[in-house]
Amino acid sequence: MFELRLLCPEERVEPVSDALEALDALSVSVEDADAQTPAEQALFGEPGMPPPREGWQRSVVVALFSGEAQAQEAAQLLAPQDFFADCRVLGIQAVPDQDWVRLTQSQFEPVEITPSFWIVPTWHEPPAQAREVIRLDPGLAFGTGTHPTTRMCLRWIANHAPRGQRVLDYGCGSGILAIGAAKFGAASVDAVDIDEAAVRSTEDNARANGVTVAAGLPDMASGQYETVLANILATPLKVLAPLLRGHVQAGGHLVLAGILSRQADELKAAYAPYCQLQVSDEEDGWILMTAAV
Numbered sequence: 001m002f003e004l005r006l007l008c009p010e011e012r013v014e015p016v017s018d019a020l021e022a023l024d025a026l027s028v029s030v031e032d033a034d035a036q037t038p039a040e041q042a043l044f045g046e047p048g049m050p051p052p053r054e055g056w057q058r059s060v061v062v063a064l065f066s067g068e069a070q071a072q073e074a075a076q077l078l079a080p081q082d083f084f085a086d087c088r089v090l091g092i093q094a095v096p097d098q099d100w101v102r103l104t105q106s107q108f109e110p111v112e113i114t115p116s117f118w119i120v121p122t123w124h125e126p127p128a129q130a131r132e133v134i135r136l137d138p139g140l141a142f143g144t145g146t147h148p149t150t151r152m153c154l155r156w157i158a159n160h161a162p163r164g165q166r167v168l169d170y171g172c173g174s175g176i177l178a179i180g181a182a183k184f185g186a187a188s189v190d191a192v193d194i195d196e197a198a199v200r201s202t203e204d205n206a207r208a209n210g211v212t213v214a215a216g217l218p219d220m221a222s223g224q225y226e227t228v229l230a231n232i233l234a235t236p237l238k239v240l241a242p243l244l245r246g247h248v249q250a251g252g253h254l255v256l257a258g259i260l261s262r263q264a265d266e267l268k269a270a271y272a273p274y275c276q277l278q279v280s281d282e283e284d285g286w287i288l289m290t291a292a293v
């Protein structure tokens with residue numbers, strides 16, 4: 001395969017990418033042309049909020065073609081176009097053949113939750129010390145165990161083993177927390193999400209892990225549960241405060257994640273009319289907040 005590399009200012013990236021796709025590029029990716037230089041400008045925003053800028057000042061647009069002739073033809077066809085003004089061809093180069101499946105898989109290693117509880121991709125053998133294992137491959141839904149918020153929830157589940165309990169996973173993504181609760185002895189687990197792809201993913205992952213989880217859209221959650229887990233983000237968690245608290249039965253636990261350390265006070269205030277939240281874990285600037293109801 002051959003890659004065609006183009007330098008484009010921010011406003012040209014979209015039309016140039018569209019044109020490359022129309023010219024049968026196998027893939028088009030965009031990189032920051034100023035990365036690792038003093039001119040680099042980070043694109044970041046609050047989690048869940050739109051970024052302050054849409055793109056980098058200057059981007060390198062990389063298009064992959066199956067042959068060198070197609071890459072050259074694409075460069076020649078783009079050059080005279082109006083939307084290519086201020087853009088420049090950086091070059092065409094051969095891309096060495098790789099085992100892409102193996103390369104992708106090598107980026108996902110088993111994740112340790114506790115010394116005896118691991119998340120293990122299907123292409124790995126579980127570590128010898130693992131007694132509880134969730135088998136999960138990267139997919140479309142959030143939750144492979146690599147994010148601190150997921151890990152903190154799983155650690156809480158492992159430490160509190162919800163044996164015999166009725167558990168609700170609100171915002172289930174891949175279903176990882178629901179599966180964790182089932183593995184640690186929950187009698188029944190409901191898992192809900194606003195995203196239908198997440199519901200399907202939860203069903204598939206629960207089946208692959210040999211546990212029973214009832215997955216559905218949010219109105220499937222009904223009645224009260226001894227443990228309610230919700231790893232969403234601070235803003236929806238605040239809106240959902242009365243609903244989530246309403247699902248926790250007396251003597252039960254509410255476990256919330258997706259909250260940054262600096263958001264602890266606003267979460268405490270939002271839940272104050274219903275229960276007393278406290279910070280029970282912290283990792284990489286994220287916190288786990290829990291309440292015994």
Ligand SMILES: C[S@@+](CC[C@H](N)C(=O)[O-])C[C@H]1O[C@@H](n2cnc3c(N)ncnc32)[C@H](O)[C@@H]1O
Pocket residue numbers: 141142143144145149150153170171172173174175176177192193194195198218231232236258
């Ligand atoms: C950060 S992911 C967490 C996934 C998984 N529970 C975990 O811990 O890794 C948040 C999930 O919540 C879902 N979500 C966001 N807002 C929601 C809402 N108001 N009601 C239900 N689910 C919601 C998203 O679709 C997403 O799958």
